[in-house]
Amino acid sequence: MQDHPVLDRGQWAQALIQGRHSTSPRRLGAPGPDAAQQQLILAAAGAAPDHGRILPWRLIEVPLDQRARLGAAFAEALLERDPQATAEQLAQAAEKAQRAPWLLLALLRLGHAGAVGAEIPEHERLLATGAALQNMLLQASSLGLGSSLTSGQALQSGPLRRLFGLAEEEKALCFVNFGHVAQPRAVRQRPAVADYFSRWAPEPGRESP
Ligand SMILES: Cc1cc2nc3c(=O)[nH]c(=O)nc-3n(C[C@H](O)[C@H](O)[C@H](O)COP(=O)(O)O)c2cc1C
Numbered sequence: 001m002q003d004h005p006v007l008d009r010g011q012w013a014q015a016l017i018q019g020r021h022s023t024s025p026r027r028l029g030a031p032g033p034d035a036a037q038q039q040l041i042l043a044a045a046g047a048a049p050d051h052g053r054i055l056p057w058r059l060i061e062v063p064l065d066q067r068a069r070l071g072a073a074f075a076e077a078l079l080e081r082d083p084q085a086t087a088e089q090l091a092q093a094a095e096k097a098q099r100a101p102w103l104l105l106a107l108l109r110l111g112h113a114g115a116v117g118a119e120i121p122e123h124e125r126l127l128a129t130g131a132a133l134q135n136m137l138l139q140a141s142s143l144g145l146g147s148s149l150t151s152g153q154a155l156q157s158g159p160l161r162r163l164f165g166l167a168e169e170e171k172a173l174c175f176v177n178f179g180h181v182a183q184p185r186a187v188r189q190r191p192a193v194a195d196y197f198s199r200w201a202p203e204p205g206r207e208s209p
Pocket of ligand 1: 020021022023024148149150151152173174188
């Protein structure tokens with residue numbers, strides 16, 4: 001494959017990165033990514049930086065025919081938090097499981113003493129996971145698909161942990177939603193670079209140790 005000039009690649013990457021935005025699950029519609037698109041998105045996750053190559057994350061697909069079970073776990077988790085929840089609230093919680101055409105659960109793997117990579121701390125594992133998730137969102141965007149990350153209190157709940165058989169050292173971080181953009185929304189204003197960037201300079205008189 002012919003390589004593109006550096007500038008073209010830079011412009012292409014800029015358009016992809018700046019053009020990506022989240023589409024919430026209720027704004028996504030069928031069809032979800034096809035099998036080839038799913039593989040591209042999953043492979044993008046594996047291209048993320050990973051200190052020690054320990055794969056501090058994993059992804060679980062929740063197929064459409066299992067969404068009712070996820071919905072039941074959402075409702076059970078709500079009932080644990082709020083025993084007064086109404087039938088309507090429980091139904092609303094359960095319905096959230098049905099929204100995204102392709103739905104993944106992202107898990108952080110915290111490791112344990114003695115395991116390979118145990119020296120890699122939690123914050124680095126979290127950073128590696130975030131990079132993997134962003135790669136997936138960007139790959140989906142490049143395919144013309146909508147995507148988003150969603151969280152919620154049910155993620156840390158017993159019903160959800162039991163449903164997916166999570167190990168003690170695993171933490172459910174968020175869901176990753178994919179589909180076609182059924183209802184576009186206004187694009188978020190991005191922060192100015194000056195809001196998050198500064199150039200460090202030593203204080204006068206403290207130039208050298
Ligand atoms: C880990 C994580 C979890 C999130 N969970 C939710 C959520 O549950 N509900 C929601 O409306 N937005 C959630 N967001 C925010 C959206 O995914 C999205 O990033 C935000 O709306 C900004 O939109 P943009 O990606 O187009 O800039 C979450 C973001 C992150 C990083």
